[in-house]
Amino acid sequence: MTRLEERPWSQAREWEDEELARDAAAARSDDGAAAPMAGESPRWKAAAIWALAPVAISALWLAWAIIRGPAGSAAATRLEFGGIAILALIAGAIVWLSEQTRRRDLLALRYHLSRGEAEGSTLDATGVGVELQPVLRSAMDHAASLREKIRRIEGTQQRSGLERRLADLQRQQVDAIVNGISDAVLVTDEFDRLLMANRACESVLGLKPAEALRKPISELSIDDGLARMIRQSREADGGNVRRHVEHTLGERIYEVTLSGVSVQQKDESAGAKHGVLAVLRDVTREKEIAKAKSDFVSKVAHELRTPLSSIKAYVEMLVDGEATDEKTLREYYEIIQTSSERLSRLIDNMLNISRIESGTVRVNKEPVSMAVVVKEAADVARPQAEAKQIKLDVELTPVFYQVLADRDMIYQAVLNLLSNAVKYTKDGGGVTVKMAVMEQDRTVTISVSDTGVGIPEQDLPRLFEKFFRVEANSKMAKGTGLGLNLVKHLVETVHGGRINVTSQVGSGSTFSMTLPLHG
Amino acid sequence: MGESMGTRILVCDDEPHIVHVVAAKLRNAGFEVITAENGEEALERATCESPALVITDFQMPYLTGLELAERLKAEPATCGVPLILLTARGFSIDESDWKNTNIRAVMCKPFSPREILSKVQELLACGPASQPVNAGRA
Structure with a gap:
């Protein structure tokens, strides 16, 4: 008991180490005496000496009586001594057992106290004086309530810490998302001050978010038109109406979406203030596509x-x-x-x-002699060439060189190249079709050269684009801008070949298609 | 058709088939037809041969039909010659274009030679001072 009372609760908690665990385990186990007995605790040794002392004295007494007995005393005296010795032995055992029980109960009590459990089942059985029990119970109740309080405070602290971390994480997540948006997103407050700007604002508007925050947008180096739009949007309708405005910044076209956003103030009584959320989406590419489409249609x-x-x-x-x-x-x-x-x-x-583009074309591939196809195409193009006094030369390879191809498609590709060559060559010029077989690569190349007007270098990369026409030559012949695109699709997409072009303005162009040989 | 005898009309288009068919229709009706295959040639022929009316395509290389009309209006020799504009585009010309040129009618391709002939006869009957009429499906 003394030991327990001397220890304050804060210190008692420190017992929650092996000692306590061991003692408690012993206290609860049925034959708990055995395990702790082997322990080296000095307290335990003292208790053992105290308990075993009467036993030892009784044993010595008995021994002495047996030795002395036959020397001179009567048998009755020996019997008397023996009885006393047995009684002493029994008395010693009782003392020892009671000390054992008391100790076990104290250990159990200590365990429960240390856990703050007032309702330890062992309390009544501890042998603690009845007068002490209410005091002990109240102390234990108090301890338990304190413990509960500590637990609650610790819980709250832990929770608020977790909540803070969670909020931080969410904030980081939102920042990452907003910054990851490729559209420029910015928010201004009711005084047109910048509240937020994502990373895209830097490239789109040249805005450094870190430096620009809290500054009026009129003082920032952003486009005047945009600043005016934001101000007007706020003034006009308190930002309740979403508006889409097309706006050009440099060479890019943006669709600016302006909408109202409630900017919460610390002073709630002032009511929600309306700022403006502006999102700038780059629609340049869409515009280009739309223009290409409408150009195509017309x-x-x-x-x-x-x-x-x-x-x-x-x-x-x-x-x-x-x-x-x-x-x-x-x-x-x-x-x-x-x-x-x-x-x-x-x-x-x-x-x-x-x-071909949608992948729904029916392709009938069969071994086709390229020389035969080229000759047929040349025969068809010849009248067109002759009408312009253009000399059409054809150099064919032997007919046994075949490619695995859709005959009509490959014929169409060759004819398109030939007809282009004739179209863009002035009267009296020349067009030459050559075929060459590369045995190592197992390929055949058909090249169509002309002495025509040629193609400006800057137009070469776009030459095979759909609807693209070389502006400089567009007056020379009519066309949809589809012919070469079709050739490229036929050769590359359908037949796994390659199409190339070299050209020099004023002296002519050479288009060559390379196809894998069959067999 | 006695009144159309010998009246000279200039037909200009970069599409030979079109020039051919319009010319044939007008010749059959008794007009004298001169042709040109681009704006510059038309300008030259109009200045030298003073036609009573010009029929021109809008979309042509080098000089568009509209530019041709403006140039004709600017030349003293041709400033009073009325024009019919043929166009493959479904468009109508601006108010200012009507004022700045002598375009009297816009006709859209595909056109009817019959309608062209009647438009020509109508314009020539009204004389150069006539009000513009948009006959095409602009």
Whole structure:
């Protein structure tokens, strides 16, 4: 007991080490005496000496009586001595056992006290004086409530720490997200001061968020038009209406979305203040695509209308009986025929590209002799060349060199290159088709060279783009800007080949397609 | 069609089939037709041969139909010649273009030679001082 009372609670907690654990375990176990007995605690040794002393004295007494007995005393005396010795032995054992029990209960009590449990089941059985029990109980209650308080405070501290960490994490996460947005995002307060700007603002607006925060946007080096837009948006409707404005910054076009944002003040009584959230999305590429699309539509419309105009006009002439002689009649029929062919070719080109691009084209690959295909294409292009007095030379490889190809498609590709060469070569020039087989690479290359107008160097990279036309040469011939795009698709996408171009303005161009040989 | 006999009309388009069909229609109606395949050639022929009317395509290399109309208006010899503008684009020309040029009609491709002929006859009957009419589906 003394030991327990002397120890304050704060110190008692320190027992929660091996000693306490060991003692408590002993206290709870049924034959708990055994384990702690082997311990080296000096307290335990003292208790053992105290308990075993009477036993030892009794044993000595008994021994002496047995030795002395036969020397001179009567048998009755020996018996008397023996009885006394046995009684002493029993008395010693009782003392020892009671000390053991008391000790075990004290240990249990200490364990419960250290845990702050007032309702230890062992309390009543401790043998602690009845007068002390209420005091002990109240002390234990008090201790338990203190313990509970400590636990609660610790819990609160831990929780608020966790909450802070969680809030920090969330904040970091939001920052990472906002900064990760490729659109420039900025927020201003009711005085048009910058409250927040993400990283994209730096590249889009040249704004250094760290330096610019809390400054009025009119003082920042951002675009005047944008600053005015933000101010107007706030003044106009308190930011309740979302507005989309197109705005140009340098060479880029942005869609600016302005919307109201409630900027919370510390002083709640002032009510929510309205700031402006501005998001600048770069729509330059979209605009380019939209423009390319509309250019394409108007080009296609023009290209479709030209042959259609001819067909319509000549048919009407025939209906009206304007062709009076056989020669004129025939001429009109022929014009109608070539115009319809031109029309269907244009539509075919568009559909082919569209099918190849969407991957829905049907490809019938078979071994095809390239020389045969090239000759056929050259024969078709020849009248066109002759009309312009262009000399068309063809150098073929032997017919047994084959490629695994869709015959019609590869023919179309060769014909497109040939027809381009003739179109962009002035009257009296020359076009040469050459074929070369590279045995090591197992490839065949068909090159179409002309003595035409050539292609400016800056246009070469874009030459195979859809709808791209070399501006400098656009007046020389009509076209949709689809032909070379189709060739590239046919050679590269469909047949796994390669298309190349070299050109010099004024002296001509060479287009070459390389295809893998079959077998 | 007696009144159209010998009246000279200039037809200009970079598409030979179109020039051909318009010229044939007008010739059959008794007009005298001169042709040009681009704006510059048209300007030259108009200045030298003073046609009574010019039919021109809008989209042509070197000089557009509109530019041709402006240049004709600026030349003293051709400043009173009315024009019919053919265009493959579905557009209408600006108010200022009507005022600054002698364009009297815009006709869209695909066009009808019959309609062109009647428009020509209508414009020539009204004379050069006529009010502009937008005959095309602008």
